[in-house]
Amino acid sequence: RSMSRRRFLKNLSLAGAGLAINPLKSAAQPFNLGPSIKDNPLVISTWIHGMEANQGAWSILESGGDSLDAVQKGVAVTENDLNNRSVGLGGRPDRDGHVTLDACIMDHDSRCGSVAFLEDIIHPIDVARAVMEKTPHVMLVGEGAQKWALENGFSKATFDVPVPPVQKDYEEWLIKSEYKTGVNVENHDTIGMLALDASGRMAGACTTSGMAYKIRGRVGDSPIIGAGLFMDGDVGGATATGVGEAMIRTAGCASVVESMRRGASPEEACYDIVQRILKKHPGVNGMQVGFLAMNMQGEYGGYSVYNGFNYALRTKDRNEMVDAKYMRTWE
């Protein structure tokens, strides 16, 4: 009896040893906070409006500021632009005519805050950060989020929302009321941003008005930690743009970070999730999804389903758009 128990224990320890050499678990984890990135602040963000947003972030990063302040200030530039049709209060409304905003922010210490289905507040990213810092919670939504914001120093916009040209488009849309969840050139403006500061701190932010003419109450991936944004200080971070439902179904940005944890480069990690999303949506055409990732060493990359996804890059020496790699071309 004691023999079999000994054998049992031996088997157990073998099982333990087996786990230890499992290639998935033992893969090198090379991405640590380290001196190599010391003089190397870096910010990337989705789409062309990322150029201006990066400028906002850079004003903080270049003087040695905090990545969290940088991403907040950066994406706020886009929220402030009432000509942007899918970020901030200049965005397109839901099918009932209300503009509802989603945003979140996260740092390398896994601190995060988020708001969803928020109305009439110019800077949802500021509310997200306040939720992170002033409440024991991560996420507030809708009426409750707005009430809390108003009680905590935010105020309602004093202009008409939707803004007049958007209201006009909406009224035209109402005639047919065709709801398409696709993301195309006119409907791709969500901003996701990742920044690494001179002290090696990483932060990310994501903010959007979501899909145009969505069902009232619909929330996309952008305010969902793990879907539209994720970060882990041992590894790096990721953010996403495109049809949010696909990112939620696959825990998109969390998956990118986990791939990097197992040794994938940022670009490979984005490729992996795009491939998985396509596998989970067989036969679906025209669904654009794009990911950006950055590791704690300051390496970065992007990948999308279709061509056309690009991102803005700002470093000491570079200030430019980069085309992400892609799997398919639009027909």
Ligand code: SD4
């Ligand atoms: C959403 N991901 O609400 C956002 C939309 C978007 O480019 O990114 N558009 O699903």
